[in-house]
Amino acid sequence: MDFKELTNRLDGGGRITDKEAVELFRTDDIFGLGRLANHIAEKRHKKLVYFIKNMHINPSNICINRCKFCAFSKSEGEEGSYEMTIEDAAAKARAVRGKVSEFHIVGGLHPRMGLQFYSELFRAVKTEAPGAYIKALTAVEIDYLSKESGKSPRKVLEILKEAGLDSMPGGGAEIFRTGVRDKLCPEKIPAKRWLQIKETAHGLGIKTTATMLFGHVESYADRVDHLSRLRKLQDKTGGFLAFIPLPFHPKNTRIKDTRPISGLDILKTVAVSRIYLDNFDHIKAYWVMAGEKLAQVCLAFGANDMDGTVIEERITHAAGGESKSAMTVDEILHIIKKAGKTPVERDTLYNKRKVWRS
Amino acid sequence: MKKILAKMEKGVRLTKDEGLKLYKNEDIHSLGAAADGVRKNLHPEGVVTFVIDRNINYTNICINKCKFCAFYRNEPDPDAYVLTDKEIFRKIDETIALGGTQILIQGGLHPKLDIRYYERLFKNIKKRYDINIHGLSPAEVKHIAVSSGLGIRDTLVRLMACGLDSIPGGGAEILVDSVRGAVSPNKIGWEGWREVMLTAQELGMPTTATMMFGGVEKDEDIVEHMYRLRDMQDVHRGFTAFIPWTYQPGNTELGGTTATGIEYLRVLAFSRVFLDNFPNVQASWVTQGSEMAQVALRFGANDLGSTMIEENVVAATGVTHSLGVEDILDIIKTAGFTPAQRNTKYTILKTFSARQKNPLL
Secondary structure, three states: OOHHHHHHHHHOOOOOOHHHHHHHHHOOOHHHHHHHHHHHHHHHHOOEEEEEOEEEEOOEOEOOOOOOOOOOOEOOOOOOOOEOOHHHHHHHHHHOOOOOOEEEEOOOOOOOOOHHHHHHHHHHHHHHOOOOEEEEOOHHHHHHHHHHHOOOHHHHHHHHHHHOOOEEOOOOOOOOOHHHHHHHOOOOOOHHHHHHHHHHHHHOOOEEEEEEEEOOOOOHHHHHHHHHHHHHHHHHHOOEEEEEEEEOOOOOOOOOOOOOOOHHHHHHHHHHHHHHOOOOOEEEOOHHHHOHHHHHHHOOOOOOEEEEOOEOOOHHHHOOOOOOOOOOHHHHHHHHHHOOOEEEEEOOOOOEEEEOOO | OHHHHHHHHOOOOOOHHHHHHHHHHOOHHHHHHHHHHHHHHHOOOOEEEEEOEEEEEOEOEOOOOOOOOOOOEOOOOOOOOEOOHHHHHHHHHHHHHOOOOEEEEEOOOOOOOOHHHHHHHHHHHHHHOOOEEEEOOHHHHHHHHHHOOOOHHHHHHHHHHOOOOEEOOOOOOOOOHHHHHHHOOOOOOHHHHHHHHHHHHHOOOOEEEEEEEOOOOOHHHHHHHHHHHHHHHHHHOOEEEEEEEEOOOOOOOOOOOOOOHHHHHHHHHHHHHHOOOOOEEEOOHHHHOHHHHHHHOOOOOOEEEEOOOOOOOOHHHOOOOOOOHHHHHHHHHHOOOEEEEEOOOOOEEEEOOOOOOOOOO
């Protein structure tokens, strides 16, 4: 790979092709790759690295989908299954009022938690923690609420927006390509539906993120296909705030014969994402899945966002993710500064709340 | 910076000042690439080695009471212990059953154990087992010498005669006495550490050298540490490997934070560039986790150390990563290298199936 030519082309506003992206994944020159990705990130954001004070609320782990890669979901009545009432969730929000700026709310596809439930839940959270953003419900959940209520995804999103939905997380994207998706999560909505729902949300002014779950049974070409579909939709809507590559943790899941993911592959994937997704502002190193140490190294490989304090994350930890259960703001500041970057506290929409200049 | 790296690539040794400049200012990509280049030159076959061994910590009673340590106990503490021979033999039986070739015998500086304890123990082990005794860091050797009224050389000669094969590089911490004074005021000074190592090397024993960083030291101290090691290595070439690891603050008197991932990689890569007379550099999966250890294999490391069938000292700080041989093989293969089991002297005992074709291609 000729990184000099590539750097010049990208600096001049050019793009890389899908074929070149696969080549980037194949390169052995992780330093050239990292340097280019870091160059792009710093051109866009200088030394700024974002984080957010956020809390996760997972109202239930009961899910009718039971994806094979998931260690979080349970069937109804199964040992370890749980469900929160609106009051349970409201109490959680009350406990952190003024301390977090975002509630990240996702859950299983629960047979009795429908549009009504989530509308009430959002109103309750907004009442308990006024001013905080609600980033909730993946495209998969919106599809489910649409079927459950008999309303179109657009109508569902309108109702939820009215109830307090500010933004949507990027989960449920997994890997778009059909063959891989069938092996991972045959019951989950297909890529086309996922992308349609995102497009609809963007049309309503609801900004979202996008994810990719990698390191299981997919190939480099599958990853690039995934990135390609995201780049195309972003060209059309501009509604994606950030891209979040998620390394797969096989423990406690029903996906067999996966290779253990390599730390080098995680760095490469972050870097290629930064280089390829030239219309995405932010690339996130999600420390809950990569671990604090490697997530920090990702900041030198193109990532410019560390997610946040992530109070009460359950889904990755159910899969044997070994990171701690939450980080303090001081810990996040320390990690960002020691990477030679400048920490910025952001809100859900990436407005700057506070910059820590050194 | 470019000049310094170009000089290094020509095989010219870096001065301490050049080292410090490089360590402080070079960007992580260039430093990593330079270290990766040195590693490739020294180990062009793309093999990453490991040893199957077990840490046997014969006692946790220690008079040194270092502030960074969560392992030590005082003699009257309810969880203070000295292992019996029977317990030690059982651990060795298990080690051999798992294909182990080495035991790392290390412990606290026990106020009542003198050289007779170790002579008897090593003899009894060697009578029963064909296994390498990698044991007694310089602080313990010095302590045994003092409590037995012997010199360092006589102590080592007697221990060797009873079966001690090699000396681990623990207790080096940072080989600068002002730092040692702050974190381990009762432990031997850096010159004491050097005396034991050079004497052991002169007697023909292989040794390793460690560095524990991420505590209170400055950049200058890290470079000084490596400078002193490089000087020592010029004498006998008796260090088989350099092993940097990070201070683990859990449950310790010192507390505070430790080195972040990037800081670890920077130290590791710098060590590979600066320590031109060390054949091997080890990645510390015990303190960094397996995914960081894979990254470390491209930042200068060519060895993953031990499988650590048992490890107690880092575990006492609340950091536990445990790996079997299969896990070690997977880590090495998915990072793109060929795994090989080695012995204490870094002789390869068994090479495993070459790196797999990347399934992602």
